[in-house]
Amino acid sequence: MTTPIPNPNHSNSQIPTLPQSLYYYPTFLPPSTTTTLLQKVLSTPKPKWTQLSHRRLQSYPTSLTRTTNTLLTSDPLPAWLTDPIIPRMQELNIWTGAPHGAPNHVLVNEYLAGQGILPHEDGGAYWPVVGTVSLGGVVVLDVYEKREGEGEGGVGERVGRVLLEDGSLLVTMGDMYTSYLHGIAEVTVDEDLGPETIANWGLLGDKERFKSGRSERGTRISLTYRDVLKVVKVGGGFLRK
Numbered sequence: 001m002t003t004p005i006p007n008p009n010h011s012n013s014q015i016p017t018l019p020q021s022l023y024y025y026p027t028f029l030p031p032s033t034t035t036t037l038l039q040k041v042l043s044t045p046k047p048k049w050t051q052l053s054h055r056r057l058q059s060y061p062t063s064l065t066r067t068t069n070t071l072l073t074s075d076p077l078p079a080w081l082t083d084p085i086i087p088r089m090q091e092l093n094i095w096t097g098a099p100h101g102a103p104n105h106v107l108v109n110e111y112l113a114g115q116g117i118l119p120h121e122d123g124g125a126y127w128p129v130v131g132t133v134s135l136g137g138v139v140v141l142d143v144y145e146k147r148e149g150e151g152e153g154g155v156g157e158r159v160g161r162v163l164l165e166d167g168s169l170l171v172t173m174g175d176m177y178t179s180y181l182h183g184i185a186e187v188t189v190d191e192d193l194g195p196e197t198i199a200n201w202g203l204l205g206d207k208e209r210f211k212s213g214r215s216e217r218g219t220r221i222s223l224t225y226r227d228v229l230k231v232v233k234v235g236g237g238f239l240r241k
């Protein structure tokens with residue numbers, strides 16, 4: 001499989017000092033859209049959520065099969081997750097070269113203040129691009145080296161920190177997708193924020209907001225867009241929930 005080529009037109013959005021390639025778009029969605037999306041996600045009935053130990057999760061249109069990582073469904077993504085987000089991503093050429101030319105799977109994460117996600121990689125079920133839309137609370141995403149040859153989950157040195165603002169889009173591809181890990185610490189305050197410590201400081205939409213160097217966590221939703229490589233369409237309404 002060939003690796004997607006970062007679009008040189010977007011070099012202004014590329015996060016410096018980190019391995020390639022992470023792109024940050026601070027005001028990808030206007031506040032009116034983030035508010036509507038946040039309400040939509042937070043009003044989802046409880047059975048649609050999977051409660052994990054450190055966050056809640058929804059999978060659209062459904063979760064992947066456990067053994068073969070296949071998207072087995074006849075349902076498209078719901079309109080509230082596609083418009084206007086996917087056309088805007090396509091304008092940025094994020095899915096150019098992807099097997100389906102657009103994301104076909106969205107994992108929606110909810111983190112309460114103090115919750116996070118352990119360092120991990122997103123793996124081979126997907127085309128190696130993730131588009132992450134952040135809604136609500138601000139968090140710092142940590143990037144780590146991956147320690148090969150130490151079995152599963154070898155977490156190396158932290159190589160950088162990225163601040164994710166409400167309405168922003170983070171695009172992860174290339175080496176950042178395949179050779180590094182990412183995680184969110186379980187803290188109620190992100191501290192030590194500044195131009196020396198936050199890799200995307202120069203790209204932030206509202207640096208003033210973080211000039212105290214601290215940011216209190218609030219409830220955050222992330223919409224993570226992916227293109228699943230293996231898709232099997234099922235007809236006739238079988239396997240529907």
Ligand SMILES: O=C(O)CCC(=O)C(=O)O
Nearest residue numbers: 107109117122132222224
């Ligand atoms: O919430 C985030 O920004 C990260 C989520 C994540 O890493 C994942 O869903 O794989």
Ligand SMILES: [Fe+2]
Nearest residue numbers: 120121122182
């Ligand atoms: Fe991830």
